[in-house]
Amino acid sequence: MKELLKLCLLLPAVALLTSCGGDGNPNKATQGAFNTNDAAAAVYVAPGEYDEYYEFFSGGFSGQVSVVGLPSGRLFRRIPVFSVDPEKGYGFDEESKAMLNTTHGFIPWDDAHHPKLSQTNGEIDGRWLFINGNNTPRIARIDLTTFETAEIIEIPNSAGNHSSPYLTMNTEYVVAGTRFSIPIPQKDVPIETYKENFQGMLSFISVAPEDGDMDIAFQILVPGFDYDLASSGKGPSHGWTFFTTYNTEKGRTMKEATASQNDKDFIAAINWKKAEEYIAAGNFEEWDSEYTNNIVDEGSHIASSETKHKVKVLNSSNCPGMIYFLPTPKSPHGVDVNPTGEYIVGCGKLSADLTVHSFSKMMAAIEAESYETIIDGIPVLKYEEVVTGVVKSGGLGPLHTEFDGDGNAYTSFFISSEVVKWNVGTWEVIDRVPSYYSIGHLSIPGGGSMKPSRKYLISMNKITKDRYLPTGPELAHSAQLYDITGDKMRLLLDFPTDGEPHYAQGCLAELIKPNSKKFYKLDENTHPYAVMSEEDVRVERDGKNVHVYMSSIRSHFAPDNIEGVKVGDRVYWHVTNLEQDWDTPHGFAMMGARNAETLIMPGLTKTLVWEPKVEGVFPFYCTDFCSALHQEMQGYVRVSAAGSDVPLKWSLGED
Amino acid sequence: MKSVTIPMLFLLLTLLAACGGGGDETPQNNAEPMEIYTPKAKANPLGIGPVTEEVTLGEVDPTLVAEGEAVFTQMCTACHKLDKRHVGPALAGVLERRNAAWVMNMILNPEVMVKEDPIAKALFAEYLSPMANQNLTEDQARAVVEYIRQYIPEEKL
Numbered sequence: 001m002k003e004l005l006k007l008c009l010l011l012p013a014v015a016l017l018t019s020c021g022g023d024g025n026p027n028k029a030t031q032g033a034f035n036t037n038d039a040a041a042a043v044y045v046a047p048g049e050y051d052e053y054y055e056f057f058s059g060g061f062s063g064q065v066s067v068v069g070l071p072s073g074r075l076f077r078r079i080p081v082f083s084v085d086p087e088k089g090y091g092f093d094e095e096s097k098a099m100l101n102t103t104h105g106f107i108p109w110d111d112a113h114h115p116k117l118s119q120t121n122g123e124i125d126g127r128w129l130f131i132n133g134n135n136t137p138r139i140a141r142i143d144l145t146t147f148e149t150a151e152i153i154e155i156p157n158s159a160g161n162h163s164s165p166y167l168t169m170n171t172e173y174v175v176a177g178t179r180f181s182i183p184i185p186q187k188d189v190p191i192e193t194y195k196e197n198f199q200g201m202l203s204f205i206s207v208a209p210e211d212g213d214m215d216i217a218f219q220i221l222v223p224g225f226d227y228d229l230a231s232s233g234k235g236p237s238h239g240w241t242f243f244t245t246y247n248t249e250k251g252r253t254m255k256e257a258t259a260s261q262n263d264k265d266f267i268a269a270i271n272w273k274k275a276e277e278y279i280a281a282g283n284f285e286e287w288d289s290e291y292t293n294n295i296v297d298e299g300s301h302i303a304s305s306e307t308k309h310k311v312k313v314l315n316s317s318n319c320p321g322m323i324y325f326l327p328t329p330k331s332p333h334g335v336d337v338n339p340t341g342e343y344i345v346g347c348g349k350l351s352a353d354l355t356v357h358s359f360s361k362m363m364a365a366i367e368a369e370s371y372e373t374i375i376d377g378i379p380v381l382k383y384e385e386v387v388t389g390v391v392k393s394g395g396l397g398p399l400h401t402e403f404d405g406d407g408n409a410y411t412s413f414f415i416s417s418e419v420v421k422w423n424v425g426t427w428e429v430i431d432r433v434p435s436y437y438s439i440g441h442l443s444i445p446g447g448g449s450m451k452p453s454r455k456y457l458i459s460m461n462k463i464t465k466d467r468y469l470p471t472g473p474e475l476a477h478s479a480q481l482y483d484i485t486g487d488k489m490r491l492l493l494d495f496p497t498d499g500e501p502h503y504a505q506g507c508l509a510e511l512i513k514p515n516s517k518k519f520y521k522l523d524e525n526t527h528p529y530a531v532m533s534e535e536d537v538r539v540e541r542d543g544k545n546v547h548v549y550m551s552s553i554r555s556h557f558a559p560d561n562i563e564g565v566k567v568g569d570r571v572y573w574h575v576t577n578l579e580q581d582w583d584t585p586h587g588f589a590m591m592g593a594r595n596a597e598t599l600i601m602p603g604l605t606k607t608l609v610w611e612p613k614v615e616g617v618f619p620f621y622c623t624d625f626c627s628a629l630h631q632e633m634q635g636y637v638r639v640s641a642a643g644s645d646v647p648l649k650w651s652l653g654e655d
Numbered sequence: 656m657k658s659v660t661i662p663m664l665f666l667l668l669t670l671l672a673a674c675g676g677g678g679d680e681t682p683q684n685n686a687e688p689m690e691i692y693t694p695k696a697k698a699n700p701l702g703i704g705p706v707t708e709e710v711t712l713g714e715v716d717p718t719l720v721a722e723g724e725a726v727f728t729q730m731c732t733a734c735h736k737l738d739k740r741h742v743g744p745a746l747a748g749v750l751e752r753r754n755a756a757w758v759m760n761m762i763l764n765p766e767v768m769v770k771e772d773p774i775a776k777a778l779f780a781e782y783l784s785p786m787a788n789q790n791l792t793e794d795q796a797r798a799v800v801e802y803i804r805q806y807i808p809e810e811k812l
Contacts, residue, residue, distance in 0.1 A: 519790070522729065533729045553733040554784055556742065578733050580789040628783040653741070 039492045042483060043071040050513075053445045055458065055506035056115045056129055057479075059083075062499030063110045065131060067147065070445065070456055070506060071481060073495035081140045081149045082110030082133045089598030090149075094572070094607035095527075096296075098303040102136055102154050103290045111135045113162060113502040118207070122169040122234045122339075122450030126511030128212050130165040130174050137161030139176055139205060141212050145517045150296050153214045156289035156311060157184045157201045163243050165205070166230035169450070173217065173272065176203040177227035177243050181250075184221065185287065194252040198224035202243060204272060216291070218279050218312040220270065222323070223376045224250055226259065227268070229334050229400075234450050235341030237359040239273040242344055246331035259331065260350060264383065266325035267335055267346050269362065274322045275314055283319065284312040299526030301604050317377030324366060325375065327383040328355050334400035338409065338424055339450045343388070347398035347411060354398050354411060356427065358388035389427040393420050399440060400503075402447040404454040404484060412439040412459065419459055419482070421489060433489045435480055437463040444484070445506035453508065457482045457489065460501045468496060477501065518582035520603030527605035529574035534558045539650045546571045546648075552586040552600065553578045554627040556652065557620070560635030564648030567612055567641060573620070576605040586633070587623030597623045612639040698773050704760030705793060712755055715805045722795075723802030730789040731799065737806055742784050747808040750800065758803075759796040761786060 045051055051069030058065060063083030067076045084091030084100070091100050091108055100106050110133035118128040128150075129142040137155035142148065155161055160180030167174045181198040183189055189197045199221055206217040225245040233240040248265045251258025278284060289311045296303045316323045330348030332355070337344050344357040365386055371379040397415030404410070408430065411420050417438050421431040439459040446452040459482070464475040476496035483490040522532060531537050531549050537558045540547045546569050551558045557575070565571055575588045579602035589597040590610045598606040612618070622633035640646040701707065727735075734742035749758060753774070761768050761775060765786035768775040779785065791799070 534733045535728060551733060554742075554787055556733075558733065578730075579787055580730065580791075581787060584787070627785055 039483075039490070043073065043481065043493045045069070045072040045074075050509060052509060053453070053456070053506045054509050054512055055443065055445065055504050056117070057460070057497055057501040057504040058112045058115045058131055059498050060113065060500030060502050061111050063112045063133070064499065065112065065115055065129065065142065066498040066501075068497075068504075069509075070458070071492065073479070073481060073493050075498065077147055078498060079142055079147055079149065081131060081142065082107075082112050082138065082152070084108040084596075086596035087599070089596050089606060089608070092596035092608075093598040094609060095300075095302045095605075098305045099149060099152055099294045099296070101294055101305040102138070102292050103156075103307070104136060107136055109135075110138060112140075112499075114165065115503060115505050116165055116167050116174070116448065117505050117507060118171045118212075119167060119169055119449055120171065122238075124446060124449050124451075124505075124507040124511060125171075126507060126515065128171075128207075129505075130167060132161050132164035132176060134161050134164075134179075137164075137176065137178075139165045139174055139214065141207075141214060143212070144512050145515045147516070148296070150212065151214055152294045153205060153216070154291040154293070155203050155205075155216070156291040157219060157287070157313075158182075158203065160226075163202075163227045163230040166232055166241065166448075167207075168232045168241065168272070169234045169238050171207045171209070173204040173206055173241075174214070175230055175232070175241050175243075176205060177201070177230060179226050179228055181224035181226065181247075185289065191252055194224065195250050198250070198252075200224055200227050202227065202268075202270060204275070213295070214293070216308075216311050218275060218284065218314055220275060220314045220316055220319075220323070222268065222316045223248075223378070225265070228332070231335045231337045231344070231448070233337055233341055233359065234339070237337060237341040237344075239271060240359075241270045241272055242326075242335045242337065243268040243270065244328070244332040244335045244346060245325075246333075264327040264329050265331055266380070267328045267332060267344065267357065268378075269324045269326055269344075271322050275319070278314055278319050278322065279312055284314050287311050287313050297526075299524060300528065300530075301520070301525075301606075302527065320377075321366075323378045324362070325378055325380040326357050326362065326386050327372070327380060328357070329353070334398075336401040336403070336448070338403050339405050339452060341450070343424060345401045345409065345411075347400060349397055349399055349414070351398065352393055352396055354391035354393060354401070354422075355387055356389040356391065356424075357386045361388055362386045389425075391420075391422050391427045391429065393422070393429055395420050395432070400442055402442055402444045402457070403452050404444055405446070405452040406454055408484075410442060410444065410457055410484070410489075412442045414438055414440060414462070417461075419457065419489065421484075431488050433482060433491060435459040435461055436467055436478060436494065437461055437465060441501065441503040443504045443506065445508070447505060453506075455483070455485055456492075457484045458504060460497065460504060462500075464496075467494060519580055519584070520601060522576075522578065522580060522603045525576070525603055525605060527574075527576070529572070529576075529607065530605040531574075531576045531578075533578070534652070537650070537652070539564070539648055541648055544569050548573050548650075550575045551578050552576070552588070552622065552633075554584070555622070555629040555633040557588075557622070557633065557635050558652040559650035560652050561654075562635070562650045563638040563640075564646050565612060565637055565639050566644060566646075567615060567639060569612060571610045571612065571637075573608045573610065574605055575600050575608070577602050579603070584626065585624050586626055588620065589623045590620045590637075591618045599624060612637075615639050615641055700754065701756040702760035702764075702772050702775070703767050704764030706756040706759045706763070706796075708756065710755035710759065710797070710800070712750070712800075712804060716801060719798050719801040720805055723798035723800070726791065726795045727799050727802050730791060730795075734784070734787065737803070738808055743782055743786065744778065746803050747806055750804045755797075755800045755804075758800055759793070762789075762791055762796040762799060763793065764788075 053070040065079040080090035137158040143150040162179035163177030165174035226247040247259035328346040330351035332346040333349040395413035395416040481493040577600040593610040769779040
């Protein structure tokens with residue numbers, strides 16, 4: 001019996017030891033951090049314990065970002081960015097609507113592609129997450145203290161905003177490029193005049209170091225190719241940004257054939273420090289270009305839109321030294337600079353091989369002015385003078401490359417559906433694992449920075465088929481998590497993702513978790529319709545507009561009986577959540593409101609508009625279960641005929 | 656045999672404690688097994704929370720009363736009236752029923768109080784709506800106590 005007791009005590013002790021995990025320096029591991037072959041144990045995060053990493057997945061055509069923990073693969077939150085989200089009232093309540101304004105009007109959706117975390121000195125700093133809207137060109141900035149979209153800026157003179165928002169090593173700029181060339185500035189021309197009239201544009205958006213405020217610093221007019229993806233230099237190559245191009249053929253129809261003719265397209269190397277010099281010297285044109293910049297005010301939490309009118313444009317053909325083309329085989333898709341900043345890896349997506357250019361060789365070729373040709377004033381360097389290695393992978397369809405900081409690179413192969421690990425320097429393939437199925441992007445936490453975290457790799461796959469229980473014709477996309485601490489990659493976990501992730505970027509949770517906001521301080525709320533206590537609640541009429549200054553706390557609204565509203569009125573429900581504690585939101589829903597609920601974080605004020613169409617008495621209620629008396633958190637509003645003389649009246653707790 | 660089991664227990668407890676780290680919000684699931692070995696403590700008359708010593712109430716301090724009234728109005732009145740039961744109990748005279756430290760701990764640490772303090776537990780069972788933690792500072796809670804203690808219920812005026 002006592003032996004049994006001993007055993008019972010020992011077992012949980014052993015379990016605790018293994019679950020304690022978190023080895024101090026994952027970069028040092030070579031034999032694999034997990035001594036067990038049990039993949040389940042490797043991804044198991046015990047109830048109440050935390051994941052080691054945050055990983056931010058883009059939602060692709062959902063327009064949103066999802067926040068996932070690693071290694072568990074658990075979804076923590078979906079952050080609305082470019083698409084409305086009725087769950088939170090984003091894009092429906094009066095405070096957030098302006099976030100989705102553009103020069104085309106209010107747009108409730110976009111295709112969100114590449115999440116990129118802000119960096120300082122080439123390392124992820126946990127302050128902001130940037131992501132591009134691909135369709136109607138925009139860049140969003142998400143504040144990682146609140147996990148909310150704080151700013152969206154529209155990119156003028158752009159289309160197919162895909163090579164975005166790749167940022168420089170101190171977040172001096174996020175860049176945005178045109179995957180689709182267009183007439184710039186826009187004009188009505190026959191499509192068949194593509195070669196004469198269509199161009200690309202590469203935009204550099206400055207980020208204010210203190211508050212992240214974005215502005216378009218300058219734009220660079222470039223030949224009418226398709227600028228696909230980007231990566232900025234670091235260390236020795238800091239000051240340069242690299243864009244892949246395809247369709248150097250300038251095809252405009254049946255592009256899958258016309259844009260695949262040339263044996264080599266280019267990686268465009270942009271010397272943005274040189275561009276800054278041209279701007280400083282006044283060697284730019286100022287264009288009239290309208291674009292919208294939406295930003296959330298910190299105190300009131302109200303988003304407002306500003307239409308801006310001017311951009312500075314540099315023409316690549318008359319700015320010598322600012323751009324060079326590096327010939328790169330077979331319609332390169334991903335371009336990725338390794339953590340030391342020396343190697344620029346291009347993935348020719350119609351090829352089996354990877355092309356690795358050397359930054360120092362590129363600089364030597366530029367110094368020697370050794371050009372193959374010049375296109376529209378842009379020197380094309382000689383392939384053999386810049387290439388330093390070719391990875392003979394044996395795979396097909398390379399797309400993207402990530403690095404582990406220990407001299408290894410990992411490339412996704414879409415067509416052969418695998419991850420290939422290779423050595424940076426010898427260019428030899430070390431290992432390969434299948435993905436399920438047809439991997440697009442891949443991610444190592446810290447990827448893209450100078451300090452990747454060598455522990456996990458995630459593959460984000462385009463095809464799911466039989467991986468999960470079927471859900472009709474439409475399936476969740478799939479992701480796989482691999483252990484990359486050892487010589488061999490090891491599949492640990494398979495999990496569905498939200499929307500279609502085009503890249504994900506992660507970092508150690510400790511970079512973000514300590515700064516995560518718990519609630520908003522009521523006395524810092526500067527919303528013009530806020531109430532600071534129930535003493536302030538009231539209803540005011542201003543013509544046909546009725547403003548309800550309301551408060552919420554567990555578990556009642558004040559006031560909760562309102563009379564004197566009339567058919568044809570426009571009622572603004574301004575609800576201030578008086579709670580001052582973590583995880584105490586209240587929801588507000590109004591019967592017949594033709595928008596959504598709004599969800600009010602503690603200390604904030606949110607406004608929902610309701611236009612009653614018929615007489616009667618209608619309920620409103622709290623939608624986010626808040627206490628044992630949540631069901632009682634409800635009130636009534638009486639709606640009288642348009643011409644009635646029922647006086648405006650409000651109360652709480654009066655019998 | 657006993658002498659073997661006790662060091663093991665000690666080892667287990669050490670492991671439990673060592674695992675805890677991870678910041679203030681780490682939930683306490685790991686700690687749960689410890690309750691098996693912890694004898695039920697006697698209720699502390701001061702309640703459970705940051706206020707661990709008796710609070711001496713001297714002369715009424717009018718400055719503190721004014722500060723307490725402002726905090727009370729903003730943070731407490733949605734649920735508490737002084738003269739009548741609202742969401743929570745009427746608070747006039749509460750300092751005749753409870754000591755100041757207990758009241759402050761109820762303000763500052765309500766989640767734990769309603770789970771572990773026998774009086775707070777009984778109140779929660781009666782009122783059902785949880786006492787909201789409005790994240791007052793200890794000084795603000797002390798000011799609220801000063802405001803409530805000097806308040807004379809209407810029927811006594």
